[in-house]
Amino acid sequence: MDIYGALQTYFGYDRFKEGQEKIVLGALNGSDVLGIMPTGGGKSLCYQLPAILLDGVTLVVSPLISLMKDQVDSLNEIGIPATFINSTLDDFELNQRIEETKQGNYKILYIAPERLNTYVFSNLMKDIKVSMIAIDEAHCISQWGHDFRPSYTEIPKFIRSFSSRPIVAAYTATATKLIVEEIKDLLQLKNPIESIIGFDRPNLFYQVIKVSDKLTYVSDYINKNFPDKSGIIYCATRKTVESLTEKLNQLGFKAVAYHGGMDSETRQKNQDDFILNNIQIIVATNAFGMGIDKPDVRFVIHYNMPQNMEAYYQEAGRAGRDGEPSQCTLLYSPSDIVKQKFLIQSSTFSEERENILYENLQYLVDYCNTNDCLRSMILKYFGEMSQESKCDNCGNCLDDSEMVDITLESQKILSCVYRVQERFGITMVIQVLRGSKNKRLLEFGLDKVSTYGIMKEYSENALREIIMALTSMGYLIVTADKFPVLKLAASAREVLSGKEKVHHKKHLLEIKSATRRKEVSLEGVLDSFNEDLFIKLKELRYSLSQEKGMAPFMIFHDATLKEMASYFPQDKESMLAVKGIGEKKYETYGEKFLEVIKEYCINKNIQPIEIVKEKVIDRGRATVDRYQSTYDLYLEELSLDEIAERRSLTISTIIEHLSKCEKRGQSVDWSSFKVDTDIEAKILSAINEVGAERLKPIKELLPEDISYEDIRIVIAKNNLN
Numbered sequence: 001m002d003i004y005g006a007l008q009t010y011f012g013y014d015r016f017k018e019g020q021e022k023i024v025l026g027a028l029n030g031s032d033v034l035g036i037m038p039t040g041g042g043k044s045l046c047y048q049l050p051a052i053l054l055d056g057v058t059l060v061v062s063p064l065i066s067l068m069k070d071q072v073d074s075l076n077e078i079g080i081p082a083t084f085i086n087s088t089l090d091d092f093e094l095n096q097r098i099e100e101t102k103q104g105n106y107k108i109l110y111i112a113p114e115r116l117n118t119y120v121f122s123n124l125m126k127d128i129k130v131s132m133i134a135i136d137e138a139h140c141i142s143q144w145g146h147d148f149r150p151s152y153t154e155i156p157k158f159i160r161s162f163s164s165r166p167i168v169a170a171y172t173a174t175a176t177k178l179i180v181e182e183i184k185d186l187l188q189l190k191n192p193i194e195s196i197i198g199f200d201r202p203n204l205f206y207q208v209i210k211v212s213d214k215l216t217y218v219s220d221y222i223n224k225n226f227p228d229k230s231g232i233i234y235c236a237t238r239k240t241v242e243s244l245t246e247k248l249n250q251l252g253f254k255a256v257a258y259h260g261g262m263d264s265e266t267r268q269k270n271q272d273d274f275i276l277n278n279i280q281i282i283v284a285t286n287a288f289g290m291g292i293d294k295p296d297v298r299f300v301i302h303y304n305m306p307q308n309m310e311a312y313y314q315e316a317g318r319a320g321r322d323g324e325p326s327q328c329t330l331l332y333s334p335s336d337i338v339k340q341k342f343l344i345q346s347s348t349f350s351e352e353r354e355n356i357l358y359e360n361l362q363y364l365v366d367y368c369n370t371n372d373c374l375r376s377m378i379l380k381y382f383g384e385m386s387q388e389s390k391c392d393n394c395g396n397c398l399d400d401s402e403m404v405d406i407t408l409e410s411q412k413i414l415s416c417v418y419r420v421q422e423r424f425g426i427t428m429v430i431q432v433l434r435g436s437k438n439k440r441l442l443e444f445g446l447d448k449v450s451t452y453g454i455m456k457e458y459s460e461n462a463l464r465e466i467i468m469a470l471t472s473m474g475y476l477i478v479t480a481d482k483f484p485v486l487k488l489a490a491s492a493r494e495v496l497s498g499k500e501k502v503h504h505k506k507h508l509l510e511i512k513s514a515t516r517r518k519e520v521s522l523e524g525v526l527d528s529f530n531e532d533l534f535i536k537l538k539e540l541r542y543s544l545s546q547e548k549g550m551a552p553f554m555i556f557h558d559a560t561l562k563e564m565a566s567y568f569p570q571d572k573e574s575m576l577a578v579k580g581i582g583e584k585k586y587e588t589y590g591e592k593f594l595e596v597i598k599e600y601c602i603n604k605n606i607q608p609i610e611i612v613k614e615k616v617i618d619r620g621r622a623t624v625d626r627y628q629s630t631y632d633l634y635l636e637e638l639s640l641d642e643i644a645e646r647r648s649l650t651i652s653t654i655i656e657h658l659s660k661c662e663k664r665g666q667s668v669d670w671s672s673f674k675v676d677t678d679i680e681a682k683i684l685s686a687i688n689e690v691g692a693e694r695l696k697p698i699k700e701l702l703p704e705d706i707s708y709e710d711i712r713i714v715i716a717k718n719n720l721n
């Protein structure tokens with residue numbers, strides 16, 4: 001069987017997602033591989049498919065033993081023989097599985113990292129042929145990441161123990177460039193075939209909300225947008241988890257708690273209840289979630305601010321793995337920053353590491369305070385070039401609240417920072433501006449500076465808001481220290497001299513008792529399908545899942561049921577054309593679902609619709625297809641302007657689309673887009689100085705008339721991205 005046959009037969013898909021094919025082919029050709037793909041990108045298939053076709057057993061090293069059973073059950077459901085070995089097994093079960101593995105009963109064996117170098121397991125390795133070692137959540141090997149697991153350091157030794165080294169495959173969803181290098185280095189990947197695809201999750205809507213009454217907000221938000229949909233609420237401490245769970249239950253929600261201080265039995269039960277849809281909401285600390293592949297989480301709320309952007313991206317990313325529209329909401333309150341700083345201070349890290357942690361935290365604080373596109377900010381963090389255009393799917397891009405000129409306020413604040421000689425933190429600067437009689441302030445003689453008391457009429461919150469906004473706009477810098485102080489950035493001069501104006505959202509400058517942000521409802525965003533039939537199919541799925549004691553999504557995902565309820569397949573052939581139905585799944589469940597669909601069609605006199613695959617792929621905001629549409633116009637030899645007009649996109653976006661196409665192997669002749677050689681030389685020399693990661697610093701070094709588009713073309717043309 002070839003890879004396309006296996007893709008269809010086992011997984012029920014007719015094409016690969018971006019980045020998968022390269023990895024699968026790489027592994028089948030015997031190379032090491034590295035897949036950096038966002039959550040929901042389809043990493044599991046990257047090792048599961050080659051595992052079927054390679055001769056021998058594939059070992060999958062995974063950090064979370066509580067999820068292995070689900071993964072193995074899902075594989076068995078689609079006809080791939082798999083099992084797991086971890087500490088939940090008793091000796092009898094362990095020996096039985098070892099024997100069965102020796103007899104060649106399994107193609108995939110999940111294993112916890114701490115077991116790798118044990119006597120029993122090393123012995124088993126001598127008796128079987130290992131085709132590939134796949135390392136899931138590979139970033140756990142990095143001591144710099146936020147998910148470091150000491151047991152992952154066992155992996156290199158284990159790999160070295162083979163006389164004939166198997167293929168090594170590493171996967172993760174969150175890795176900055178630094179961590180990618182560390183993964184390659186520590187795992188000693190040999191010239192790996194890499195698929196590093198973007199970090200964008202187009203189906204996720206991001207928003208930052210500033211409210212004083214978080215509980216009321218959360219309760220209204222869920223009732224309004226997701227009354228019967230699954231969601232995760234992350235809190236910073238176990239105590240908050242406990243109290244919020246209790247309050248939500250009092251308000252009539254079905255919520256359970258999850259944190260490291262609970263006994264493992266209750267924790268596992270709560271996790272299972274959430275995955276099985278027995279309860280709606282799981283309230284958790286960051287101990288929850290890694291590897292949870294529940295596809296239909298529709299909202300993730302951060303009740304408190306997490307440690308840094310990486311943690312936020314990963315936790316929020318647990319929403320919408322199935323590609324359906326989902327929302328990520330961060331509830332921001334300045335006191336959370338204090339909490340996070342305290343956690344860093346009380347750690348035992350080296351000073352260098354602490355400073356990195358402060359810097360990372362500051363990036364997230366800036367994210368909370370920016371007026372710019374939130375998606376761009378996330379992507380920038382991971383070193384991706386930001387789209388200049390708005391994403392139109394984040395709280396900021398959809399926010400139509402009134403902007404006001406705060407140049408005068410900004411000037412007062414900046415000059416105060418200057419007057420106190422850039423030696424104090426936010427709180428002291430605010431106290432000086434408001435003319436406080438604080439003892440420390442008086443001791444330092446700060447009541448004598450000329451800006452003392454010049455903003456008495458502003459509330460502390462309003463001043464903090466403006467200072468945060470000035471920081472995220474880059475006019476102020478908060479130093480990355482234990483006692484962070486405010487400093488002026490070079491660009492502050494432009495504001496002080498009146499050359500640059502500063503604007504900010506009006507409502508954020510007022511007393512912040514309620515959010516006035518535009519709320520985005522998901523209604524109308526989901527595709528059209530027959531809701532009535534969809535509910536019937538869900539009922540059937542639920543009763544089958546109860547019979548088998550497994551999660552409904554392991555039978556079919558919502559997306560698969562929706563496709564059935566859109567096209568009304570009537571026979572095996574049309575059923576197999578539905579996304580997510582392969583031979584084995586059809587064999588087990590196909591007829592039962594066909595029966596319900598056929599009966600429904602007869603009763604309602606509905607004609608089936610033929611499935612044209614293109615149509616299916618077009619759904620949602622399939623990024624692959626957006627790029628292809630741009631590429632098709634490029635092939636028609638249209639100019640960048642013309643393509644931009646035809647696609648109603650900015651030129652920058654078009655360039656970005658073409659770069660993506662090039663990355664996935666389509667050829668683009670950049671020299672057909674003219675940039676003056678003189679200008680190109682200037683851009684290249686600027687890049688030499690500040691690197692090509694971010695556009696703004698490059699632009700700042702160049703004469704005004706050199707545009708962002710020129711810079712993007714030069715970067716793409718010279719392969720610098």
Ligand code: ADP
Pocket residue numbers: 013014015016017020037038039040041042043044045293295321322557579
């Ligand atoms: P990750 O581990 O990268 O977060 P998963 O492996 O859980 O992602 O896959 C995410 C979702 O995408 C799953 O619902 C999976 O069934 C689906 N998927 C994977 N590969 C394909 C494909 N080629 N076509 C359509 N859906 C796919």
